[in-house]
Each structure stands twice: as structure tokens, then as C-alpha cells.
Amino acid sequence: MKPAIRLLLVDDHAMVREGLRSFLELAEDMTIVKEAETAAEAIASADEEQLDVIIMDLVMPGERNGIDAIRTIGQRHPDIRILALTSFQDESRILDALEAGAIGYLQKDISPDDLLAAVRHAAAGRTVLEARAMELLRKGQFGNRGTEVPHQERPEENAHTTSESAVAQLPPVDVLTQRESEILHKLALGYANKEIGAALGITEKTVKVHVSHILSKLGVYDRTQAVIVASKMGMVEL
Incomplete structure (x- = not known):
């Protein structure tokens, strides 16, 4: 239990x-x-x-x-x-x-x-x-108010800010690998790491590594912001 x-x-x-x-x-x-x-x-x-x-x-x-x-x-x-x-x-x-x-x-x-x-x-x-x-x-208002998110350290995630200028400077969509893109779409569907691993046939630890890379590449500090920024870029749909 x-x-x-x-x-x-x-x-x-x-x-x-x-x-x-x-x-x-x-x-x-x-x-x-x-x-x-x-x-x-x-x-x-x-x-x-x-x-x-x-x-x-x-x-x-x-x-x-x-x-x-x-x-x-x-x-x-x-x-x-x-x-x-x-x-x-x-x-x-x-x-x-x-x-x-x-x-x-x-x-x-x-x-x-x-x-x-x-x-x-x-x-x-x-x-x-x-x-x-x-x-x-859905309107894209999150992270677009001209203010920066305070620095936060997280064990599997890199800390960044998501001000309007930060979003404008994000790398192109193809910066993500195919596996990272697959995981990003699962994040947008609300999957937890364990569920993503089961769906893709990889370990939860491997999922955490990929999530960390996604956050770093998108310049965000948590999963929610990753999905929001990816939505703005047309990479996923909310």
C-alpha cells in the first residue's frame, strides 16, 4: 500500500x-x-x-x-x-x-x-x-508581464527567469531532441515522470534527466513554465 x-x-x-x-x-x-x-x-x-x-x-x-x-x-x-x-x-x-x-x-x-x-x-x-x-x-499572459521570476534552485531543474525578454530570446524549436519533444508533449498532457517513463519505455531517472535538459533549453525553472513557454512557441497545445 x-x-x-x-x-x-x-x-x-x-x-x-x-x-x-x-x-x-x-x-x-x-x-x-x-x-x-x-x-x-x-x-x-x-x-x-x-x-x-x-x-x-x-x-x-x-x-x-x-x-x-x-x-x-x-x-x-x-x-x-x-x-x-x-x-x-x-x-x-x-x-x-x-x-x-x-x-x-x-x-x-x-x-x-x-x-x-x-x-x-x-x-x-x-x-x-x-x-x-x-x-x-491559453491567452499567453503567464510570464509576459515584464517581471522576472525569482531565482529558485531545484534538484532536477535549472533556475532561470521567464520575463518577456527571456521568452523572446528562446532558442528555436529544433533545439530539442526527438525524445525531449516526446517528453514535453507528455508534460503538456499532465503526465508525471513515472507515467512518462512507463509510456515511453524508459526509467523514471532517465525522464528526470530529459526534463532537466528541456528546462535548461527553454530557459525556465519548472515543468509548468516549460509547458507554457512551449505553447507560446507552438511546440505543444494546452
Whole structure:
């Protein structure tokens, strides 16, 4: 039996955390390790606990907000997947959360079943986006606001920025090998490394090496940005 997905719930409203806990705890493959009310507490919890997925509110009291927490945790613990769960739908917050390193952006009115599915997808390394966030990506607005993404070190990924100028300077499409292109298309479909390996008949370790090369060649620092930039270049379709 697979180990349970270890969760951290981050929201300054106790009622929200209680509501999330009430149905997440019913899932046999999930366990809530800890809860946090502020960004600072979330960062401290990520430092102290072994976590798989964090469900993160974006607006919280204190000097730091959810975006800061996502960015900091991503730098320190790149293997932790963070889902932004918020009631806000404005473009700026959606883009900020994704650029900070969130693997997903969801609305708080999401159904319990959909949230459970989102947590499982996130734990597997798949990007999870609600309709509004996906619409922004399809319009090509992500990474195109004239601001740079903060430097983030990740074990299988090279850190770069994706400002408008960076996108303009990307190498031609044929810079990717045939195998890298195959893997990029699987990433666009939301496949995790293990699933890509099974589909292509290669090991998960080999997939990680190829993903690292793809990120380096495209000048991005994570899988989500790789798919977005590749979409802009006409290499894949969202």
C-alpha cells in the first residue's frame, strides 16, 4: 500500500481549515500532518515536517503572504507540491501564485471530490488549474508581464527567469531532441515522470534527466513554465 499523502493546511480562518480537514481526513490515502494560520507558520512547518502537498491560502495576516510562502518553500523544499486555494479570481494573484512556484491554482468553492483529485494529481507532480487560470495560460499572459521570476534552485531543474525578454530570446524549436519533444508533449498532457517513463519505455531517472535538459533549453525553472513557454512557441497545445 502506498504511503499516505502528507498534507499541510494553511489558512487564517479556522472554519476553512476545519472544513478542509473534515473531508480530507476521510480519504484513506491522505493524512493532515499540521495546520498553519500565517505564511511564517507555513514556512516553519515546511522546514520541520515531512510534507508532500501544501494547500495554501494567498491572503493571510502578517508581513508575509501566501505568495511569499510559496516562493520560500519552493526554494527550500522543491519536492513539496503547493496548491493555491483561494476565493480570489483576479489575474494578478493567479499569475503571481504560478510564477512563485505553485503547481496548481484552485477556487475555494471547488467540490470536495475535485479537491481530493487535485491533491492526488499534485502529489504525483501534475499541474492542476481551474478554468480561469487555464484561460490565462491559453491567452499567453503567464510570464509576459515584464517581471522576472525569482531565482529558485531545484534538484532536477535549472533556475532561470521567464520575463518577456527571456521568452523572446528562446532558442528555436529544433533545439530539442526527438525524445525531449516526446517528453514535453507528455508534460503538456499532465503526465508525471513515472507515467512518462512507463509510456515511453524508459526509467523514471532517465525522464528526470530529459526534463532537466528541456528546462535548461527553454530557459525556465519548472515543468509548468516549460509547458507554457512551449505553447507560446507552438511546440505543444494546452
